[in-house]
Amino acid sequence: QSALTQPRSVSGSPGQSVTISCTGTSSDVGGYNYVSWYQQHPGKAPKLMIYDVTKRPSGVPDRFSASKSGNTASLTISGLQAEDEADYYCCSYAATYALMFGGGTKLTVL
Amino acid sequence: EMQLVESGGGLVQPGGSLRLSCAASGFTVNNTYMSWVRQAPGKGLEWVSVIYSGGSTYYADSVKGRFTISRDNSKNTLYLQMNSLRPEETAVYYCARAGRPAAFDYWGQGTLVTVSS
Numbered sequence: 001q002s003a004l005t006q007p008r009s010v011s012g013s014p015g016q017s018v019t020i021s022c023t024g025t026s027s028d029v030g031g032y033n034y035v036s037w038y039q040q041h042p043g044k045a046p047k048l049m050i051y052d053v054t055k056r057p058s059g060v061p062d063r064f065s066a067s068k069s070g071n072t073a074s075l076t077i078s079g080l081q082a083e084d085e086a087d088y089y090c091c092s093y094a095a096t097y098a099l100m101f102g103g104g105t106k107l108t109v110l
Numbered sequence: 111e112m113q114l115v116e117s118g119g120g121l122v123q124p125g126g127s128l129r130l131s132c133a134a135s136g137f138t139v140n141n142t143y144m145s146w147v148r149q150a151p152g153k154g155l156e157w158v159s160v161i162y163s164g165g166s167t168y169y170a171d172s173v174k175g176r177f178t179i180s181r182d183n184s185k186n187t188l189y190l191q192m193n194s195l196r197p198e199e200t201a202v203y204y205c206a207r208a209g210r211p212a213a214f215d216y217w218g219q220g221t222l223v224t225v226s227s
Binding site: 003034036046047048051052057087089093096100101 | 145147154155156157160166168170204210211212213214215217218219220
């Protein structure tokens with residue numbers, strides 16, 4: 001069970017868009033439509049931002065969108081705002097009923 | 111309002127045991143997926159274990175055979191029994207509810223487990 005691969009950091013200016021990738025294998029990201037994304041601010045519990053690859057929970061701004069192609073899932077944040085600065089983690093259901101997180105990506109809003 | 115409150119963390123020596131509790135309110139733990147997720151200081155999230163509504167349990171390879179997830183429906187509480195603890199398992203342990211596979215929509219505040227002599 002290896003962690004899903006995410007870039008360690010991304011950055012963008014307010015108003016711009018950034019995309020965070022999450023690469024796994026056919027046994028996790030590529031094999032199931034159960035990919036989720038979490039936002040975590042320092043000292044806080046993670047917050048669900050996307051589930052089932054593309055779905056947004058109630059209350060999550062539509063600036064957050066996501067997709068999947070093959071073994072790679074992506075989270076896009078458009079119209080960057082200062083409060084978007086946080087760590088972002090992807091998560092996928094995997095074979096043998098396991099779950100896996102990505103290593104996390106630190107988003108810096110310049 | 112749905113809420114999860116963890117307890118039971120603390121300092122334990124390497125090789126020791128600890129039991130974490132997660133009291134749920136606003137929903138019943140036996141009707142959904144419940145997991146434990148941990149985060150070592152300055153590190154990323156790591157899935158630890160899940161218990162499904164039917165009672166099936168699964169574990170990360172790193173804790174298999176040493177950790178046991180369980181629930182008490184009468185107390186609406188989730189547990190994690192941790193044995194043979196290792197220093198590298200020092201982390202904040204979160205319990206989380208998943209309404210869908212991998213979709214953790216409610217999280218506790220976390221409880222810190224420190225494994226050190």
